[in-house]
Amino acid sequence: MRAIMNKISKTILSLTLTSAAATLAAQEPSAVNGDASAGAQTYYVYGCYGCHGYSGYGRKDLNNTGSAILASEDVFRAFMRGRADVAPLLPVTDMPNYPANSLSDAQVSDLYAYIRSMPKDVPETGDIETFQKILQAAERPYQP
Amino acid sequence: MSTDKFAPQTEAAKIGRRHFLKGTAAGAAALAVTPAAQAQNPSAFAASYSAPSYQQIQRDTGLLEAPNPERSVVRPGSDLMVQVLKDMGVEFVASNNGSSFEGIQESIANYGAPPNQMPEYITALHEESSVDMANGYGKAEGRPMAAMLHGTIGIQHASMAIYQAFYSGTPMILIVGRDDGFIQAHTANDMAALCRSFTKWDAQPKTLPECLEALQEAYRQAVTPPTGPTVVVIDMELQKEEARDVVVPPFRPAVIEGIDVATARDIAQQLLAANNPRLATGAFRTPEGVAAAVELAELIGASASTSATQGPMGFPQRHPLCGPGADTAYDYVLGLEANSPQLSLQRPSVAALTATRDTAGIGFGGLRANAPAEGRGAARPQQGTTLSIDAQASIPAIIGEVSRLMTPEQRRLIDERKARHAQANQEARMSALRDAIEDKKKGWDLSPVSTARIYAELWPLIMNEDWCLASPSSFSSSHHMQLWDHNKPYSYLGGQGAGGMGYGLGACTGAALAARARGRIVINVQTDGDFNYAPGSVWTAVHHQLPMLTVMHNNRAWHQEFMFIQYMAGVRGRGTDRGNIGTTLRDPFINYAKLAEGYGMKAEGPIDDPTQLAAALQRGIDTVKGGEPYLIDVLTQPR
Incomplete structure (x- = not known):
């Protein structure tokens, strides 16, 4: 029963976000209204780094993913509020839910600004000597 | 226990006592002589006073029983116990001291030529560590x-590590001391009952010959499927007794039994008839x-598939036949300790022991064949036919039948197939590696250090070494x-x-024991939470000069729990800003390099700049190859 309810709530949430994202998809990169430095503090205090890493690379990447969830601040806020407002108390994903009384709109706005400001750090493979060594070694014949 | 203290004294002893008292009186008078007087006439002082031994004083004042001549053993039973361990090739006995096994400990230290080799006594700072060491060694070898x-307290300290070794099916021998004549809180009528539910076999022998047989049987039971920890409880009296003519x-x-010839022949025929066996x-x-x-x-x-990762x-991961092969439409799959849609040979696991051994009613959910389909450790449904028999012991018979039945034409086709598999597997390997690198390089230069960078930087440094x-x-x-x-x-x-946490450091130390004499090095990517349960193995690694490189995955948290608490708060809509309570290692941060140095281990860090990592790892590898352990504290991303 719980699995079915999870599936239903996940579908509802997904449709909500997809709709919002579709509306914004054709638009220019959305505005950032919050304070990135305040968002960095919130990111740490609320432990977002736990899953997303200190720089947006982690179990669930935030950094440069092209995720529709980050298409705009409005969509991001809808996602953060999603489970609380649409399907309360049903865990849809591993992502905690953030009703307004636990994370204000201003904090969400700051968080969004911080996430958007995260530096991209995905070097070219050819620029990393370590990976070149690994690839070259993998070409060698197997030695028991 | 001698009863001499309460026995009537012999006439000779009474005379001796009288003489002693007389001598003591004279001695007391002599003791009144000043040091200056002694210096003037030292010979007179020596003639007037013959000091009683400590034992004489004790015996005559009734504070201690007279020495029992039967205790003056020349061939203690524990020497024979150690000889049994030698005969079986037991390299190490890890232990934290206990008065209930002093006899065996002394025999390890002094018996044999040279003593303290095969087995060597390994000093552990906690019983849990000693069993984790045995677990790491057993897994490696x-x-x-x-x-x-x-007795009692040592087993209880060790119990979590025994439980984990049982789950892993790791063969090991647990020797438990029992001393009914000393501290009563450290003895028990049925000592092994404390861990019977999660050990394979135990014995509490009554005589020295039984004890020697029990140690041998403990070894056989430990290595026979289902493999696992075994226990021999050894009374102090057996350790101390004169072995006399015991051999x-x-x-x-x-x-260890494998399949019969008929079954081996049938499998061989299936393998040879298949166009694409696996x-x-x-x-x-x-x-x-x-x-x-x-x-x-x-x-x-x-x-072949592999579980090596x-x-x-x-099965060796880079062997040319390891991988999906040139064609994934397999027409006959033989499972060797793995599931197959056709036939699997799988040795029984310790789960088979639950009905007879689990006296505490633990149940071992993670081992049950009928475990719930959901949740961690859930059993995978069996496919095809499974024979509950050891694959390793069965393979020689299959090889024999295949060799006997194979035709020259089949051999030619097989050689062609092997070449196709080798090429396909290499291409698959390179493709998977390139895909992996695309993921691993994310956040490469950011601080704190990504866990991917730790493993990536380590690999070129060890790929040409013998590593574990x-x-x-x-x-x-x-x-x-x-x-x-x-x-x-x-x-x-x-x-x-x-x-269970607290396993990593001890297990790595045990693996390093195996590595030391084999020219191998051990890599320990050590989580900080796990480290702090029993850090004393750092000292053990230094003391025994073990080739172990420890790289701290220092995320300053029990991070899994951190995420669990965040999730729980999130489900309840209460925010996640207090998820750090009880789950993080802050205020103060722990300096693992200093901690290691305190135990005598060479160390450096904390390192939070990823560009400094490779050089530090190189220093670590160089040190470990020189025969010393090394620790590098690295501040890392959470995962």
Whole structure:
């Protein structure tokens, strides 16, 4: 029963976000209204780094993913509020839910600004000597 | 216990006592002589006073029983026990002191030529560590070392580590001391009852010959499927007694049964009739099982799966036949310690013991064949037919039948198939590696250091060494699984067994014991939470000069729990800003380099600049190759 309810709530949430994202998809990169430095503090205090890493690379990447969830601040806020407002108390994903009384709109706005400001750090493979060594070694014949 | 204290004294003893008292009186008078007087007439002082021995004083004042001549043993029973361990090739006995096994400990230290070798006494700072060491050694070598535990309290300290070894099916011998005549809180009528539910076999022998047989049987039971920890409870009296003419019985190795010839012939026919046979392989008992599986795969030209990235004793990952092969439409799959849609040979696990051994009613949910389909550790449904028999012991018969039945034409086709598999597997390997690198390079230069960078930077430094990754890797995202080549039976020793923390450091120390004499180095990517349960193994590694490189995955938290609490708060809509309470290691941060240095280990860090990592790792590898352990504290991303 719980699995079915999870599936239903996940579908509802997904449709909500997809709709919002579709509306914004054709638009220019959305505005950032919050304070990135305040968002960095919130990111740490609320432990977002736990899953997303200190720089947006982690179990669930935030950094440069092209995720529709980050298409705009409005969509991001809808996602953060999603489970609380649409399907309360049903865990849809591993992502905690953030009703307004636990994370204000201003904090969400700051968080969004911080996430958007995260530096991209995905070097070219050819620029990393370590990976070149690994690839070259993998070409060698197997030695028991 | 002697009763001499309360026995009537002999006439000779009474005379001796009178003489002693007389002498004592004279001595007391002499003691009144001043040092100056002694200096003037030292010979007179010596003639007037013959000092009683400590034992004489004690005996005559009735404070201690007279020495029992029967205690003046020349061939103590514990010497014979140690000889049994020697005969069985037990290299190490890890232990934290306990008065209930002093006899055996003394024999290890002094018996044999040279003493303290095979077995060597390994000083552990906690019983849990000593059993974790045996676990790491057993996983790496596929055979037992021993841990020695003090009665009642030592077993209880060790119990979590025993529980995990049981879950892993690691063979080991646990020797438990029992001293009914000393501290009563440290003895028990049925000592092994404290861990019976999660050990395979136990004995509490009554006589010295029984004890020697029990130690031998403990070894055989430990290595015979289902493999696991075994216990011998040894009374102090047996350790101390004069062995007289007791003879150490010759050791008979365990006989482990494989399939019968008819079944082997049937399997051989199926393998030879198939156009695209495959070996689904899991973890074998010993390195010999791995070698046998390789021989079979090469003989029939079958592609093979491997469990080598999950734990020890797996098929070599980079062997040309290891991989999906040129064609994934397999028409006959032989499961060797792994599931197959056709036929699997799988040795019984310790779960088979639950009905008879689990006196505490634990149930062992993670081992049950009928475990719920959901949740961690849930059993995978069996496919096809499974024979509950040891694959390793069965392979030689299959090889024999395949060799006998194979035609020259089949041999030619097999050689062609092997070449196709080798090319396809290499292409698959390179493709998977390139894909993995695309993921691993994210956040490469950011601080704190990514866990992927730790594993990536380590690999070029060790790929030409004989190495063993002995630490569980799931909490550091197991990047080695995609980046490293796991070609040896001990390349990766897998997880904790039952998910218990505090295992990693001890297990790595045990693996390093195995490595020390074999020119091997041990890599320990050590989570900080796990480290703090029993850090004393750092000292053990230094004391015994073990080749172990510890790289701290220092995320300053029990990070899994941190995420669990965040999730719970999130489900309840209460925010996640207090998820750090009880789950993080802050205020103060722990300096692991200083901690290691306190135990005498060379160390450096904390390192939070990723550009400094490779050089530090190189220093660590150089030190470890020189025979000393090393620790590098690295501040890392959470996972």
